[in-house]
Amino acid sequence: MKNSDTGSFIVNFNLNGKDVKAEISASTLLLDLIRNTFNMKGTKPGCNEGECGACTVLINDVPVNSCLYLAANINGKTVTTIEGLSCNDGSLSAVQDSLVKNGAVQCGFCTSGMALCIKALMFEYENLVNSKLTGKKPKLTENDVKKWLEGNLCRCTGYVNIIKSALELINNVERKSG
Amino acid sequence: MNFELINPQSFKELFLVLKKLKHRKYRYAAGCTDILIELKRNPEDDLTLVNLSQINDFKFRGISQTKNSVRLGAGVTANDIVRNLNIKLLYPVLWEAAYNLASTQIRQVATIGGNICTASPSGDITCALVSLDATCVIIGVHGKREIRIRDFFEGPRQTALKKGELLYEIIIPGNKKNTVKLFSSFIKIGTRRSMECSVVSIAYHIQIDGFNKILTSGFAIGAVAPTIRFTAKACDFINRKNINALTERDAESFALKVSEYSDPISDIRATRWYREKVLFNLSKSIIEDIIKCQIEVK
Structure with missing residues (x-):
């Protein structure tokens, strides 16, 4: 990152698999960078205070509220938004598929954040499985999912089907991937 | 919300920056989960944020164990604590406080230094560190000093930090040898x-x-x-x-x-x-x- 004469910064990072470059100001938030500069509107501004999780993106595979993340800190990192979650041919990823199949989408405003958080839970679970030396896979419980999704609010579904789709997806993780 | 941002890459650079900012209004930013909300609600004029999250210093970002203490860098995140099985075993109180902090997304970026220096009367990780009788290591343009964490707070949002100083690491005394x-x-x-x-x-x-x-x-x-x-x-x-x-x-x-x-x-x-x-x-x-x-x- 360089401090240019105008007081702006240049950041280089990987957005949904592509190396990108952007000029930002000191107080640019990652949320605005994604929505305005890169015109990806799938990342939703909700409360703008880190309470609702609608703006969740993955930074180096962990979920972060993009409304509370300085774009200046994104240099050299990898960002995944909902646009990057679906497969290259445009078809839905397993996470999105599971949410749709289980009727876990109503108004859809929280869905991007939910989907990315569930994706991050899959990574977390894989790491757990890989770190355990015993062959038996631990089963994810409803409470594990609830705890993981505590930072994502949904005002329509009552969470039941969202939790169900996460459980279905992860506890059958060897059948589906992605 | 409008501020200037300085991104020092090392402590050497940071102290040069602090000397330059001697007569300016500046605040530190690390995980930013608190300060950005505050600045969105109440923007401050002529503010410079000194960004601590790009400082490359393994002690500032790491957890290490010595013979009779555990050291946590102020830049350690809540999630770093949650992932540390040693802390879960030795100091369940600290692990639980980190695990129950805010939300999954916030825990990935929120730092313990930020939790302490915000000096909120209801800081979770800070409360655990006070119960563990931890010590704060403070560094500054005039050198290094240590202070017990229970003496670090002077009021709501007020700490013993002076201008030109910052919290570097926290030392937790090891458990007693014959603790079973x-x-x-x-x-x-x-x-x-x-x-x-x-x-x-x-x-x-x-x-x-x-x-x-x-x-x-x-x-x-x-x-x-x-x-x-x-x-x-x-x-x-x-x-x-x-x-x-x-x-x-x-x-x-x-x-x-x-x-x-x-x-x-x-x-x-x-x-x-x-x-x-x-x-x-x-x-x-x-x-x-x-x-x-x-x-x-x-």
């Missing part, structure tokens, strides 16, 4: 489970030897006084007692001694009366649980 059992936990009472500022929080870390004697104990209370407090008199009361000899009455005396340290306010979350009652009952129940646990063992 720990009663160590973080209790947070709020109106919901996630993203909640506590109404009352209690952190305790009690070490017991093979003869059921309490070797040493740490007890800290949050959200019931202008700062998080270490309840030294209550700890002295149970230290060196055998837990087999503890009675219901002792539990009550203990809770009374804890309550002496509280001076809560009434606000949107709870009234003073409620906070005092909850604090008393919780403190009492912790000792009662220890007594019960002993009877079960017999």
Whole structure:
């Protein structure tokens, strides 16, 4: 990152698999960078205070509220938004598929954040499985999912089907991937 | 929201920046989960943020264990603590406080240095660190100094940090050599489970030897006084007692001694009366649980 004469910064990072470059100001938030500069509107501004999780993106595979993340800190990192979650041919990823199949989408405003958080839970679970030396896979419980999704609010579904789709997806993780 | 941003890459660079900013208004930013909300609500004029999250310093970002202490860099995130199995084993109180902080997304970026230096009376991780009798290592343009974390807070959002100084790391004393059992936990009472500022929080870390004697104990209370407090008199009361000899009455005396340290306010979350009652009952129940646990063992 360089401090240019105008007081702006240049950041280089990987957005949904592509190396990108952007000029930002000191107080640019990652949320605005994604929505305005890169015109990806799938990342939703909700409360703008880190309470609702609608703006969740993955930074180096962990979920972060993009409304509370300085774009200046994104240099050299990898960002995944909902646009990057679906497969290259445009078809839905397993996470999105599971949410749709289980009727876990109503108004859809929280869905991007939910989907990315569930994706991050899959990574977390894989790491757990890989770190355990015993062959038996631990089963994810409803409470594990609830705890993981505590930072994502949904005002329509009552969470039941969202939790169900996460459980279905992860506890059958060897059948589906992605 | 408008501010200038400086991104030092090393402490050497940081101190040069601080010297230049001597007469300017500046604030530190690390995880930014608190400061950005604050600045969105109340923008400050002519503010410079000194960004600590790009400083490349392994001690500032890491957790290390020495013979008789554990050191946490101020840049360690809540999630770094959650992932550390040593901390889960040695200091359950700290692990639980980190695990129950805010939400999954916030825990990935929020740092312990930020939790401490915000000096909120209800800081979760800070409360746990006070109960563990941790020490803050402060570095600054004029050198390095250490201060016990219980003396670090001077009021709500006020710390002992002077201009040109910053929190570098936190040292937690190791558990006693002959500790065989720990009663160590973080209790947070709020109106919901996630993203909640506590109404009352209690952190305790009690070490017991093979003869059921309490070797040493740490007890800290949050959200019931202008700062998080270490309840030294209550700890002295149970230290060196055998837990087999503890009675219901002792539990009550203990809770009374804890309550002496509280001076809560009434606000949107709870009234003073409620906070005092909850604090008393919780403190009492912790000792009662220890007594019960002993009877079960017999």
